[in-house]
Amino acid sequence: MSKSVKGLVLKDIKLIISQMKLLFVLMVVWAIFLAGSMRMTFFVGYVAILCSFLTLSTVNFDEAENGFAYLFTLPISRKDYVFEKYLFGFLLTTVPYVVIAALSWAALVIWQAAEANLVEYIVSISLSLPAAYFLLVLEIPLQIKFGQQKSRILTVVMVGCMSACLGVIAMLSELLGSAVETVSSFMGLGAGMLALITAGIIAVLFVLSYKISCKIIEKKEF
Amino acid sequence: MIRMDNVLKQYDNFRLECSMQVPVGQVTGLIGRNGAGKSTAFKAILGLIHTDGGTVEVFGKDVAELTQADREKIGVVLSDSGLCSWFTIRDFIPVLDTMYADFSREIFMAECERLELPLKKKIKDFSTGMKRKLQILVALSHDAKLLILDEPTAGLDVVARDELLGLLREYAENGDRSIVISSHISSDLEGICDDVYMIDNGKIVLHEDTDVLLNEYGLLKVTDAQYEKLDKSYLLETKKESFGYSCLTNQRQFYQDNYSSVVIEKGSIDEVITMLAKRRLGGKVDE
Incomplete structure (x- = not known):
C-alpha cells in the first residue's frame, strides 16, 4: 500500500472514530435486537449496509468547505484517493460484517441452541454482504460526481436503497434456503459455485465502478 | 521552480x-x-x-x-x-x-x-x-x-x-x-x-x-500648472484629482532632481495597485 493510500485510510479511520456517536447508536440498536426479536440475519444485513453508508459519508466530509482543494495539495493523486475509497469501503463493510455475524452466531448458540443451524445461518446472511457491496459501487461514483450539494437527494435515494435492500434481505432470507436449492438444482450448481459467481460479479462491478470514479474525479476542478 | x-x-x-x-x-x-x-x-x-x-x-x-x-x-x-x-x-x-x-x-x-x-x-x-x-x-x-x-x-x-x-x-x-x-x-x-x-x-x-518598486517608483502630486510643465516620458499612469493630478512613475529620482517644487511620495505596492487598478475600473486617466 502506498504512503498516500495509507495516510488516507488513517484519515478515514480517524474520521469514523470522530463520529463515534453514530457507532454507539449502532451498538445500541444491535443490543436491542440481540435482547429482543433475535432476528440476527436482519441485523447483520443492517450493519453491512450502514457501514457501506459510512464510507460514503467520508467523501462528504472530504468535500465539505471545499476540502477537496486542500486534500489534493497533499501528496495524493486523484487515483490514489479513489482507490482508497474503494479499499476503505470494502474493509469497513466486510470487517464489521464478519465480526457482527460471528457475534450474532455466538448469541444464537448461547440463547437458542436448539434452533441454531450454522449452514442455515450462513445462507440466511449471505445476501446482505453483496447488497452492501452493490450499494458501495453504485454510490461512490455518484457521491464523487454530485458531491455534498446534492447529497440530500442522494441521502434520500440511499435511505430508500437501504430500506429496499433490507426489505429484500429480510424477505429473501426467509425464502433463501429453498431458493438456493432451486437455483442450484436448476443450474446444476452447488452453493460454493454460486458464491464464487457472486464474488466474480462483485469484483467486476468494483473494477467498473472504480474506473468510472477515476474518470469523474480526473475531470473535476476544485 | x-x-x-x-x-x-x-x-x-x-x-x-x-x-x-x-x-x-x-x-x-x-x-x-x-x-x-x-x-x-x-x-x-x-x-x-x-x-x-x-x-x-x-x-x-x-x-x-x-x-x-x-x-x-x-x-x-x-x-x-x-x-x-x-x-x-x-x-x-x-x-x-x-x-x-x-x-x-x-x-x-x-x-x-x-x-x-x-x-x-x-x-x-x-x-x-x-x-x-x-x-x-x-x-x-x-x-x-x-x-x-x-x-x-x-x-x-x-x-x-x-x-x-x-x-x-x-x-x-x-x-x-x-x-x-x-x-x-x-x-x-x-x-x-x-x-x-x-x-x-x-x-x-x-x-x-x-x-x-520601493526605491525607484514614486507618486507625483502636481497642480494643473505643474502638470503642464512636467516631462511625461517616465509617467506610467496619471489620474485626475481635485488638486490637479496624481502620477505614477518608475523614475522617482529623475523628478526629484528636476522638479524640486513637486510633492513626490515614495513608491509602495498600495500605490501601484491603486493606480493600475483604477485604470481598469475606468478612472479618469490621461494616456
Whole structure:
C-alpha cells in the first residue's frame, strides 16, 4: 500500500472514530435486537449496509468547505484517493460484517441452541454482504460526481436503497434456503459455485465502478 | 521552480491569461484586488483546475506529471480551503507523519505549542487566525522546497502576522527554497518578497523587483500648472484629482532632481495597485 493510500485510510479511520456517536447508536440498536426479536440475519444485513453508508459519508466530509482543494495539495493523486475509497469501503463493510455475524452466531448458540443451524445461518446472511457491496459501487461514483450539494437527494435515494435492500434481505432470507436449492438444482450448481459467481460479479462491478470514479474525479476542478 | 507560460483558463465571466516565473531561492509576491485571478493562478500551479492553454511547470515538470515525491516538496496554504474541520490537530499528526517522509512530529508539536494551538480541540472550533496558523505550520512542517501561500496572513492580528512572516523569512533564508505568496496586506509583501507580480482582471499587468518598486517608483502630486510643465516620458499612469493630478512613475529620482517644487511620495505596492487598478475600473486617466 502506498504512503498516500495509507495516510488516507488513517484519515478515514480517524474520521469514523470522530463520529463515534453514530457507532454507539449502532451498538445500541444491535443490543436491542440481540435482547429482543433475535432476528440476527436482519441485523447483520443492517450493519453491512450502514457501514457501506459510512464510507460514503467520508467523501462528504472530504468535500465539505471545499476540502477537496486542500486534500489534493497533499501528496495524493486523484487515483490514489479513489482507490482508497474503494479499499476503505470494502474493509469497513466486510470487517464489521464478519465480526457482527460471528457475534450474532455466538448469541444464537448461547440463547437458542436448539434452533441454531450454522449452514442455515450462513445462507440466511449471505445476501446482505453483496447488497452492501452493490450499494458501495453504485454510490461512490455518484457521491464523487454530485458531491455534498446534492447529497440530500442522494441521502434520500440511499435511505430508500437501504430500506429496499433490507426489505429484500429480510424477505429473501426467509425464502433463501429453498431458493438456493432451486437455483442450484436448476443450474446444476452447488452453493460454493454460486458464491464464487457472486464474488466474480462483485469484483467486476468494483473494477467498473472504480474506473468510472477515476474518470469523474480526473475531470473535476476544485 | 515555477514557470507559467501563457496559461489560459476561461470561465463564463472571467478569463485568466497569465505568464510568470518563480526562480529557485526567490520569494515572489502576487498582488491584486479581490477577484483579480490570484487564487485561480495558484490553483493552476497546483493542478487543481484544468487549463485551456499554455503550460504550467513546477520543478521543471508539467504539473500533471508531478509525482508523490514531488508533491511532498510543496507546502500549501489556500484561502478558501483547509484541513478537515472535524479533526483535532492530534488526529492529523499521524496522517501527516504517514504522508510526508520528512515530517517531524516533535518540531510540529513544539511549534503548535509555541503558537498556542490546542492539540485536542476540533479545528471547526478554531478561530480564523488559528486555522491560518495551523495551515502555515503544516506547510512548513515537512521541509518543503516550495511554498505556495494564498492569503496566508488573512484573519491574523498584527502580532501573529509578524510572527508568521518571521517564520517565512527564516524558511526563505535557505537558498534552495522558493515561496510564492499572495496577500491583500501590501506591507506583508514589501517586507518579504524579492519581486512582485500584479494581476488584474486575469492578466499580469506589472512585474517588478520589490527593491526597484520601493526605491525607484514614486507618486507625483502636481497642480494643473505643474502638470503642464512636467516631462511625461517616465509617467506610467496619471489620474485626475481635485488638486490637479496624481502620477505614477518608475523614475522617482529623475523628478526629484528636476522638479524640486513637486510633492513626490515614495513608491509602495498600495500605490501601484491603486493606480493600475483604477485604470481598469475606468478612472479618469490621461494616456
